[in-house]
Amino acid sequence: MMKNINLGRFVQVRNLTEHYRKSEHYKKGEVASAYGFLMPAMVLAVLFIVLPIVLAFTYGFTDYYLLKPDEKQFNGLENFKQMLTDEVLIQSFYNTIKFAVLVVPLQLSMALGLALIANKKIKGIGFFRTAYFSPAVLSLVVISILWTVMLNPTSGLINEILMNLGLSKQPFLSSPTQAMYTIVVISAWSGCGYQMMIFLAGLQNIDSSLYEAADIDGANTFQKFLFITIPLLKPILMFLVITTTIQAFKLIVQPMVMTGGGPDYSTMTVLQYIYEYGFRHRNIGYASAITLLFTVCLIVLSIGIKKLFREEKAA
C-alpha cells in the first residue's frame, strides 16, 4: 500500500514536470529566478570543471613551460609524438591498467565476503561492522605511511611475523616485482569497507522468504548464494564495478607516498606521472597532452562499462 502511494506521488510529479517542460508559458521572473538559482553551481562547474578541461585541451598542443607562461607556442602533435617514445609513460599506463585489473575483483570480493559476515545476526556484529568500515574513514596518506612502516623489509611488523612463522623476509615495496601487488592488496583492504556497507544494504533488502523457499526446495548455502544473493545484488555489483574501476584508474596517493613510483618505475601511475611532469618538471604542455589522452581513455572505458551494464540489464 505504502509503495502504491509513493508511486502515485512520483507519477504526479513526473506529469507536472513534463507539463512544464512542454508548455512555453514561463513567466520571465520565473526563468530569471531559475537561472539565478542555477548560477552559483554553473559558475563553479565552469570554473573548476569545464575551464580546466578546455585549457588542458589547448595546452596539450603547446610547449607551455610553467615558468614562461607568455612564451607558449602551438607545437601541433609534438607532445603526442613524444608520448610514443616515452618509456616511463608507457610503463605508467601498463601499471595503471595492471592495478585496475587486479584491484577491482579483489576489492569487490573482499567487500562482498565482509558484507556476508557482517550480515549475520550474531552478538557483537556491530563492532565488526565498524572495524571493517574503519579503513574507509582513514586518510589514504595515513594508511600509506602506516603500511610503509609495517612493510619495512628490515624492521617491519609483517616481516617479523613472517620470520616467526619460519618464512623468509620479503622486500615488498622495495622489489620491482612485489611492489605493485603489495599496493593492490593495501588498496583493496583500505577500500573494501565502504563497499561492504553498500553490499550490506543490498543484502538486507533481499526478501528472506526467497531463502526460506530455497530451504524448502533443499538448496544448500552455496546454491542460495549463487542463485539468489548474486542475481539480486547484480545492480549493486555493476554500480560498484563501474565506480571502483574508474577510481582504480585514478590511483596516485598510495604509490606517491609508499614508493614514489619506484622501484624502477614499477608503481608509477599515469596520474602521478602527469603531476610530476606538470609541477615538478614544469612542463605543462606535455602534462596536458597526457591528461587529454588519459581522459579519452577513461571516457571510452566508462562508455564500455556502461554498455556492458545495459546489455546485462537487458538480458
Added chain:
Amino acid sequence: MKKIFLLIATSLLALTLSACGEEKANEEIVVWTQASADHPEGKMFAERVKSYNEANPDKPQVKIENITRAGAGSGYIDKLNAAITANDLPDIFTLDGPDIGAYVDAGVLGELDGYLTEGFKEGFTEAIIDQGTVDGKFYGMGYSDSGVAVMYNEDMINALPEDVKALVPAVDEDWTWDQFVELSRKIDEFAKTTNDPAFENYEVATSLLLTDITAGAYELGTYYFTPLLWGNDANIVGEDGVTVDGVLNSEKSVEALTKYAQLFEEPALASATESEKTFHTGKSALSVSGFWYVSELINNYPDLKFKSLRYPKMSENYDGLYTPSGSWAFVRNGQIEDEERVQQIAEVMEWLTNDEASEQYYQMNGSVPTRINSVDVIDTNTDNPYHNDAWTVLKYQVEETNKSRPVSPGYPYLSETFAKDVILKIAQNKATDPETIKQYLDDAAKKIELEFEKYKK
C-alpha cells in the same frame, strides 16, 4: 530608489578606499618566504624585517608574507608559479639555490650586480656566490648555507677492536670513500659476531637516508651524493648547464659510482629501505647526515652519543671543492625596472643577508652562515662535545671545501633523474658492476638530454 543610490555610493566609496590602500601597499617592499611565521626561520626573518623598518622609518617599509612550504617546497613553489602566470610576483622572494638557474632562464629574476654596496657580494663564501651566479651574473643572495658530515655512534665505535677503531679518522682529518667503505665493512663484520649491548639494535653499518628519495625528496639524494662525483673530478652536467651526455656518464662518474655501489655488495653495508631514524635509534653505526641532524640528535635523542667526521673524498688526489652545500636564497623580481625601486629592494636584500643577519640566523635557527666574516660565530667550545664536534667539521667545510650544486635551467629534472635512476636504482638493485652502472648512467643521460633539448633551442 534612495536605497539603491545609497548602496551604489557606498560601494564606490569602498572601492575608492581600497584603491587608495592598494596604492599605499605598492610603496611597501613585499617579501615572500617559504618559512611559516611560527618556525624559527620565519621568526628570524620577522625579527630582521622589524629591525630594518625601525632603522629606516623614512624609507619604504618592508612587509613579510609567510607562505608555508609542504614537502619538497611544493606549497610555496605552487604559489610562486601561480604568481608568475598572473604577473603578480612580490619584490623579493626566497628560492632554493638549485632553482635559481631555471628562474633566471625564464626571465623571472633580476640581476643584482650594480645595485649592491661595493664589496658586499665578495663577502659571501665562494659556494654561495657560485650558487647565486648564472652566466657570470649574480642573482641570488643565500641567507643560509648547509653541510653534510659523517656521524658515528660513539658507543658502537668504542666497542670495536683496537685495529678497527684505528680506521676512524680524527675530526680534523680528511679521509677517502675507500676508507669509509672499509670502516663500514669492518663494523658489519664485528656486529655479526658481537654480543656487545651497543650493537643490540644493529641493522646496517651505514645509514644513507635513501628512503628520502623514495619519499619524493629527490633533491636530497642528489645533494648528498653528487659530491662523490665532484670528488672524482666528474659532474652530473656540463659547465653550460644543459650538456649531460659525456658528463654524467663519463668514465670518472662510472668509477665514482662503482665505489659508491660497494656499500651494496653482499653482505650489504647500507640499504635502500632502512628503518625510520636508523642512526638515531642505534640501528646503524655510521650515517651520512645533513647539518640539521645535529640539533635534532642533541635535542631529541639525548642518550645517543654521536661524533662527526668530514665528508669523505672520492679520490685522494682531487684538490678542488667537493662537499655538499647550498640552501635557500633571497632573489628579486626581475619584472621591476624602476631603478630607484630596484636600489631600495637591493638595500633590503643586503639587510636580510649581511654579516649581522648571518650571525643572527645562526644564533636563532642554527643556520650555517653564508658570510665569510660571520663563520666565526659558529661556537665550537660549548658544553656539548657533540655539538662542538659536528660544528668543527661543518665550519671547516663551509670555509674550505663546500661546493655549490650545478646551475642548470632544467635542474629539477636533472636532480630527480640522477637521484631516482642512478643513486636509488644502484641501491635497490644492488648493482655493483661497472657495466650495469654505466648502463644506468647512459639511460639517465639519454633521458635528460631528451628533456633538455628545449633549453638548447
